[in-house]
Amino acid sequence: MTALPTQRHGGEPLLRAENLTMRFGGITAVKQVGFSVGPGEIVGLIGPNGAGKTTCFNMLTGFYTPTEGRVFFKGADVTSHKPHAIARLGLIRSFQKTNVMKRLTVFENVLTGHYLEGRQSLLATFFPGERVRRAEREARESAAAVVETMGLARRMNAPAHLLSCGELRLLEVAVALAAKPTLLMLDEPAAGLNSHEALLFGETLKTLIGKVVQSLLIVEHNMELVMGVCDRIVVLNFGQMLAEGEPREILNNPKVAEAYLGKAAA
Amino acid sequence: MSTITMDAPDRTATAGDPVLRVQDLHVAYGSTAALHGISLDVHAGETVALIGANGAGKSTTLRAISGLLKARSGSIDWNGKPIANRPPEEIVAAGIAHCPEERHVWPGMTVEENIALGAYLCRSKDEVRTRMGMAFHRFPRLRERARQMAGTLSGGEQQMLAIARALMSEPRLLMLDEPSLGLSPRMAEEVFEVVRAINAHGVTVLLVEQNIHNALAVASRAYVVQTGRITTARPSAELRDDPELLKAYLGG
Amino acid sequence: MTLERNVLLGLGVLAALLPFAVTDQYLLHLAVMALFYAILANSLNLVVGYVGEFSLGHTAFLGTGAYTAALLSVNAGWPMWAAVPAAGLVAALFGLGIGAITLRLQGPYFVIVTLSFAEVLRIIANNWIGVTNGPMGLAGVGQGGIADKRVFFAIVLGLAALTFYLSYRFVYSNAGRAAVAVRENRYVAQSIGVNPFGSAMQAFVLGAFMAGLAGGFYAFYISFVGPEVFRFSFMATIIIMVLMGGKGTLVGPVVGAVIVTLLEEYLRELQELRLSLFGLIVMAIVLFLPNGLMGFIARRREQRGDAPSLSPAIEERTV
Amino acid sequence: QDSVKIGLVEPLTGSVAYNGKSVVEGAKLAVEQINAKGGVLGKPVELVIEDGQCAPANSVNAVEKLVQKDKVAVLVGAFCSSATAAIMPVAQKYKIPLVTGVSSSAALTEQNNPWFFRAAETDALMAKAFAKILANDLKLKSVAYVGVNDDWGRGGVEEFSRDLSALGVKTAMTEYFDHGTTDFFTLLTKLRAAKPDGIFVAAETQDGSILVKQLQEMGLQSKVFGVGSWATADFINLTGDAAEGIYAAVPYVSSVENPANQDFVKAYEGKYKVKPGKYGAAGYNALNITAQAIARAGGTDAEAIRKALAQTDYKAPNGNYRFTAKGQAYGFDAVLVRIEGATPKVVASAPVEAPQ
Amino acid sequence: MDLFLQFLANGLVVGVFYALSALGLTLIFGLMRVVNFAHGEFYMLGGVVGWFVTTYLGLDFFSGLVLVALVMGSFGWAVDRFLIERVRGQGEEPGILLTIGLSIFLVNITLLAVGPAPLKVARAITEGPIFLGPVTITKMRLLAMVIGVALIFAAHAIIHRTRLGSAMRATFQDPMAASLAGIRTKQVYAATFALGCTLSALSGMLLASIYSAQASVGGLVSLKSFVVVILGGMGSFPGAIAGGLLLGVAEALWGGYVATGMVDIIGFLLVILILVLRPQGLFSIRAERA
Numbered sequence A: 001m002t003a004l005p006t007q008r009h010g011g012e013p014l015l016r017a018e019n020l021t022m023r024f025g026g027i028t029a030v031k032q033v034g035f036s037v038g039p040g041e042i043v044g045l046i047g048p049n050g051a052g053k054t055t056c057f058n059m060l061t062g063f064y065t066p067t068e069g070r071v072f073f074k075g076a077d078v079t080s081h082k083p084h085a086i087a088r089l090g091l092i093r094s095f096q097k098t099n100v101m102k103r104l105t106v107f108e109n110v111l112t113g114h115y116l117e118g119r120q121s122l123l124a125t126f127f128p129g130e131r132v133r134r135a136e137r138e139a140r141e142s143a144a145a146v147v148e149t150m151g152l153a154r155r156m157n158a159p160a161h162l163l164s165c166g167e168l169r170l171l172e173v174a175v176a177l178a179a180k181p182t183l184l185m186l187d188e189p190a191a192g193l194n195s196h197e198a199l200l201f202g203e204t205l206k207t208l209i210g211k212v213v214q215s216l217l218i219v220e221h222n223m224e225l226v227m228g229v230c231d232r233i234v235v236l237n238f239g240q241m242l243a244e245g246e247p248r249e250i251l252n253n254p255k256v257a258e259a260y261l262g263k264a265a266a
Numbered sequence B: 001m002s003t004i005t006m007d008a009p010d011r012t013a014t015a016g017d018p019v020l021r022v023q024d025l026h027v028a029y030g031s032t033a034a035l036h037g038i039s040l041d042v043h044a045g046e047t048v049a050l051i052g053a054n055g056a057g058k059s060t061t062l063r064a065i066s067g068l069l070k071a072r073s074g075s076i077d078w079n080g081k082p083i084a085n086r087p088p089e090e091i092v093a094a095g096i097a098h099c100p101e102e103r104h105v106w107p108g109m110t111v112e113e114n115i116a117l118g119a120y121l122c123r124s125k126d127e128v129r130t131r132m133g134m135a136f137h138r139f140p141r142l143r144e145r146a147r148q149m150a151g152t153l154s155g156g157e158q159q160m161l162a163i164a165r166a167l168m169s170e171p172r173l174l175m176l177d178e179p180s181l182g183l184s185p186r187m188a189e190e191v192f193e194v195v196r197a198i199n200a201h202g203v204t205v206l207l208v209e210q211n212i213h214n215a216l217a218v219a220s221r222a223y224v225v226q227t228g229r230i231t232t233a234r235p236s237a238e239l240r241d242d243p244e245l246l247k248a249y250l251g252g
Numbered sequence C: 001m002t003l004e005r006n007v008l009l010g011l012g013v014l015a016a017l018l019p020f021a022v023t024d025q026y027l028l029h030l031a032v033m034a035l036f037y038a039i040l041a042n043s044l045n046l047v048v049g050y051v052g053e054f055s056l057g058h059t060a061f062l063g064t065g066a067y068t069a070a071l072l073s074v075n076a077g078w079p080m081w082a083a084v085p086a087a088g089l090v091a092a093l094f095g096l097g098i099g100a101i102t103l104r105l106q107g108p109y110f111v112i113v114t115l116s117f118a119e120v121l122r123i124i125a126n127n128w129i130g131v132t133n134g135p136m137g138l139a140g141v142g143q144g145g146i147a148d149k150r151v152f153f154a155i156v157l158g159l160a161a162l163t164f165y166l167s168y169r170f171v172y173s174n175a176g177r178a179a180v181a182v183r184e185n186r187y188v189a190q191s192i193g194v195n196p197f198g199s200a201m202q203a204f205v206l207g208a209f210m211a212g213l214a215g216g217f218y219a220f221y222i223s224f225v226g227p228e229v230f231r232f233s234f235m236a237t238i239i240i241m242v243l244m245g246g247k248g249t250l251v252g253p254v255v256g257a258v259i260v261t262l263l264e265e266y267l268r269e270l271q272e273l274r275l276s277l278f279g280l281i282v283m284a285i286v287l288f289l290p291n292g293l294m295g296f297i298a299r300r301r302e303q304r305g306d307a308p309s310l311s312p313a314i315e316e317r318t319v
Numbered sequence D: 001q002d003s004v005k006i007g008l009v010e011p012l013t014g015s016v017a018y019n020g021k022s023v024v025e026g027a028k029l030a031v032e033q034i035n036a037k038g039g040v041l042g043k044p045v046e047l048v049i050e051d052g053q054c055a056p057a058n059s060v061n062a063v064e065k066l067v068q069k070d071k072v073a074v075l076v077g078a079f080c081s082s083a084t085a086a087i088m089p090v091a092q093k094y095k096i097p098l099v100t101g102v103s104s105s106a107a108l109t110e111q112n113n114p115w116f117f118r119a120a121e122t123d124a125l126m127a128k129a130f131a132k133i134l135a136n137d138l139k140l141k142s143v144a145y146v147g148v149n150d151d152w153g154r155g156g157v158e159e160f161s162r163d164l165s166a167l168g169v170k171t172a173m174t175e176y177f178d179h180g181t182t183d184f185f186t187l188l189t190k191l192r193a194a195k196p197d198g199i200f201v202a203a204e205t206q207d208g209s210i211l212v213k214q215l216q217e218m219g220l221q222s223k224v225f226g227v228g229s230w231a232t233a234d235f236i237n238l239t240g241d242a243a244e245g246i247y248a249a250v251p252y253v254s255s256v257e258n259p260a261n262q263d264f265v266k267a268y269e270g271k272y273k274v275k276p277g278k279y280g281a282a283g284y285n286a287l288n289i290t291a292q293a294i295a296r297a298g299g300t301d302a303e304a305i306r307k308a309l310a311q312t313d314y315k316a317p318n319g320n321y322r323f324t325a326k327g328q329a330y331g332f333d334a335v336l337v338r339i340e341g342a343t344p345k346v347v348a349s350a351p352v353e354a355p356q
Numbered sequence E: 001m002d003l004f005l006q007f008l009a010n011g012l013v014v015g016v017f018y019a020l021s022a023l024g025l026t027l028i029f030g031l032m033r034v035v036n037f038a039h040g041e042f043y044m045l046g047g048v049v050g051w052f053v054t055t056y057l058g059l060d061f062f063s064g065l066v067l068v069a070l071v072m073g074s075f076g077w078a079v080d081r082f083l084i085e086r087v088r089g090q091g092e093e094p095g096i097l098l099t100i101g102l103s104i105f106l107v108n109i110t111l112l113a114v115g116p117a118p119l120k121v122a123r124a125i126t127e128g129p130i131f132l133g134p135v136t137i138t139k140m141r142l143l144a145m146v147i148g149v150a151l152i153f154a155a156h157a158i159i160h161r162t163r164l165g166s167a168m169r170a171t172f173q174d175p176m177a178a179s180l181a182g183i184r185t186k187q188v189y190a191a192t193f194a195l196g197c198t199l200s201a202l203s204g205m206l207l208a209s210i211y212s213a214q215a216s217v218g219g220l221v222s223l224k225s226f227v228v229v230i231l232g233g234m235g236s237f238p239g240a241i242a243g244g245l246l247l248g249v250a251e252a253l254w255g256g257y258v259a260t261g262m263v264d265i266i267g268f269l270l271v272i273l274i275l276v277l278r279p280q281g282l283f284s285i286r287a288e289r290a
């Protein structure tokens, strides 16, 4: 386990959620949740089904507008900004329900992920100069490399709809990585991977930190993975914060065991 | 193809004729083959697991059995009768329920409606009501959300719903494709409890599961699938005790 | 990508040679109409194939372009070279306005709301008699100018070349990929930083601009513009061209435009049976070539193992 | 060439196909009769029919084909004024005479297109012929005007209201409706509130019959008179007893009693099992005028035909057709009919005068 | 005030007729998501077949109506099995093209068969005005309204109260899950299409007996029906009624107080306005989340 300090640079964390609350009609899915992710950190967000993890993700990334509370990213208030605007700041996420561009090949999916790097004016679109061409070439090379990293090289030119469930999960992560996130947020990335694959995946994640991404926020039910990679864990239950701490503390927390882990953890 | 030898099916099989017998099943998606001759037997009252790496063909096998996919060749027999290439609705009617991967709940219907429709083939309203009561009993969370649109449930809630719905047809054979996917450890445990309980009531279970530990804990036997073929069939205990062997199979 | 470019270049060269080989004015007329439709089909394709939303209101842009050119010519005496670009620009402005409203919607709602815009414009054109001359339409656009069909052919070929160049650049650019991402999966697109609205807007306005150019040309060529340029029957023709040729490809709409133009003329021989048969042919194409002709060709290539890509729909559609 | 080709562009599909088809029927009858008498220039006349769908672009396509591929000597068409307006410059460019038997927008003959001839009334001419009769004989004090919302309907309403107002008839209401409208209750509610003595309607068969029927359903009693092909069996059959007593101003009605017309009606009825209406006669006349001009020209030289057309003096079932310098026909008789016992009875008849 | 009441009455009657003519589309487009451009032609065929069976087979109006339902139901079934089925699951576009082709074919083949003239369909009861205070209405309109409302309720009941209805909704939301629940999805698709076609045709015959039947009426009916379905919200029957009434009344008031010349613009303006304010139509809910 990497023993990084919670906030390496002191000062402002990369991502900070304050008092987040989300209500749908009569249901309060998330209630007054606050936590932060510092630079270089891998943070796990766990909790029983329906605890509000995905809803938090959606609020953090602008897909939902929080009923109450604020979100700060890199010190700026991004509450209720548009998803793409938040993504442009370097906060990239994946989805719980498999979301890929099914009719594009694996390579095309990942290449598309490089969108932000290649943004250009309309003029440059219609009359591309050398700079644009170079950016395009680089994007292609980088895309191939990312596909490789995620272990999908074999499937490079297969349309995504031909992939099995587990492969799709990996592709999603690849697309997110292609967008060069500062903070990468993954919603159950290992769902659909078997125990062994999940462990390998965890190893891959750890290698990303500091090189490809600064920090990670992961929602995951695979405890081996979570405990193996996370520096710190935040636990939600019924939309509220239940606990926060290092993996060992969480494992030993009886409330967490009761609400989330079940007797296997005992 | 691999260094691992193919075990003879009868070595691990329980006595008597199998209720489900799949022989030399070939399945393809369009022009790309996915299964290259799968054979497996499931006996009455057993819980059998299919395990294997990503993309090995586990889900494809279940889809072929439940009629969602056509078999190129090979046979599938249910209680001695061939059911290969019959439409799914006939296969459900024959007593095989398939809870598919990725949940597939009906997003625009309420939780209640989703569950009720699981018993589509049951024409007695009272009977459906009893079964619904049972479903809500098994998954209290769903009772709380009975009137919510299924599409707005959390991932895990949808997974519970999908399982509850599959059970509504009161199948003789229940095929679960990654039932613990997206469930919290505690919830996963509860689901496996349910599986055990159902099994104890005489329902045969064919299980695809990524959480090998859990799978081997409930199943009495397991088949390992590798790139569209069965490469091994062993009692669960043997596999459980030999993590190295497992790793070799599942490494992908 | 290069294949598609080469095919387009080849078609362009062939088209440029046409006036030297053909002097029959009737055939030239058909060629002009085919190219006019190719521009239109290509512009609709930008929306249907690359935004991934089905616009039934594309005639709004054809119509505003045609009316702009006609009004500028009839009232202000503008020559063609000035009026046609102006038509494109005005149509692009309309595209911006209409897009601002419609692109917030998806699926069936988008389909019908775009249609509504075209109909509203048609009804306005039909009733705002002071400006549009109402149902009487504007006659005598650019009269007394060009008599030779070859000149018109050269002009429409030039316009086609321009519009296909623009589309080609757009489609194979980062921006085009972003549009495809939105089409394929809105959520993913947003999560990698694509502004779905802005990205769709680019393609939409570009399509509107090109349709406006086509409309401006149409006004000068037919020399008459009436409210029926907004009509759904026009729309249906363009849709048939795009889908018959294969949406989401650049060559498809050209092929569709040529085939439908020729088919409609050829079927004239059948008199009353003509449209019934046309309907049957359209249905047959959908049933037997569900991805359009280009899709069919791509699939054939794939089956022979020429193309590495697996799905016909994808081959030309992206990157 | 072993035949003389005449190109005919009419809507055979679409919303006015019904009327376009009548034109074609009349034209075919004329050609049959001409050929039975040996054709023109010693050759049979061949009619090449194209569907213009009443749409400018389609009509232009059709004309391009007729001129370039079929090499027709004369063009006849294209029904709707907008379509005709679109093909006029084409005709001019190729120097092919163009005769329309239907398109009634006054603007067409104001374009100084020497190749264009209109063998039809305009609304202005109809109004001039009948306004006085309507105002005086029906003793109307106020009239409500209703017209289909296109060039023709608007033209009819404007011309009639102008001439009637000049005669001191008040305008109670002016409303337009879109072609294909099926429900007129709203319009009729307004009409009932306006309490006119008479209602003027410019509508074709389908719209007109529905409107007249609903007038009766609403229990309105005002006198109805209109322009459009109302004096036909189809109209009367569709409208039923609601048609009783209404007036229609038409350039042609089958019940006109003169030998030429009786022969025409007999021939038409023999061939098509229905009596000719306004549009059947229009097709018949346009074709005869054209064929006779070709005969007079002595060849298929376009300029000669154009000159011959300008000299037209054709004896139609409904009077004599001649053309003004602008190509507008005059001299034929328009009639005002009243529908009685399910047949149109001629009330008045007036020659269409050449406009100044 | 009297004038207003009459306008309102006119609008409500026409509104029910709009809802009625959009019924079939609510099923086929609203629920099945087939953008059916042949809807107007199904409606038109209802009128034309109704004309045929009442004129040539000498049936009375109501027997005619039943026969039309049977004929057009089988027709819809066949269209689904032999045409729509083959492009199912390939997105909107093939369906759009297919139904455009079908619509062109049906109009023109009907034109060939019965000619372009308007056709008179026998009436169910004798015509004649009824005066309700200041408001005039006719018996036939009242009857059509009653039948229309009955059909709307019947259709609603089928979708929301019967097994078939649940099967339909399940099939359209996730056909794979539906077939795993034992639903014969192909049959469900065909049955829905047949039902939609029947409803379109019934309203076509009903309204043809008030107006007239003609080969070319389809286009306008299609357009207005799309407007009604979108206004109300895809697949919602109460929505279709609301959309129809809204359109009918808005047109009547606009026609009454502004001008009848461009009433058709109202529907389209309403669509634009309502979708700007409420992107899912009046009566439909969204059940989707990221």
Ligand SMILES: Nc1ncnc2c1ncn2[C@@H]1O[C@H](COP(=O)(O)OP(=O)(O)OP(=O)(O)O)[C@@H](O)[C@H]1O
Pocket: A024, A027, A028, A029, A047, A048, A049, A050, A051, A052, A053, A054, A055, A056, A096, B145, B148, B152, B153, B154, B155, B156, B157, B182, B184, E289
């Ligand atoms: N749009 C909505 N309308 C109503 N309820 C909603 C909506 N979205 C989410 N919910 C409810 O909010 C709760 C939190 O959902 P969320 O998806 O955040 O859970 P989660 O922690 O991600 O669970 P899981 O681990 O199962 O994915 C759930 O009970 C869900 O049913």
Ligand SMILES: Nc1ncnc2c1ncn2[C@@H]1O[C@H](COP(=O)(O)OP(=O)(O)OP(=O)(O)O)[C@@H](O)[C@H]1O
Pocket: A161, A162, A163, A164, A165, A166, A167, A192, B029, B032, B034, B052, B053, B054, B055, B056, B057, B058, B059, B060, B061, B101
């Ligand atoms: N819908 C599909 N179309 C085409 N090919 C598919 C489809 N679904 C799966 N495949 C292919 O079939 C093979 C077997 O896939 P399957 O889904 O059965 O794997 P799996 O063992 O269930 O894997 P996972 O554990 O990832 O779910 C894979 O190679 C996959 O790419």
Ligand SMILES: CC(C)C[C@H](N)C(=O)O
Pocket: D016, D079, D080, D081, D082, D102, D103, D104, D105, D150, D151, D152, D204
């Ligand atoms: C539409 C028809 C009534 C034709 C009309 N006479 C015209 O000139 O356009």
Ligand SMILES: [Mg+2]
Pocket: A053, A054, A055, A096, B154, B155, B156
């Ligand atoms: Mg979740």
Ligand SMILES: [Mg+2]
Pocket: A164, A165, B058, B059, B060, B101
């Ligand atoms: Mg699987």
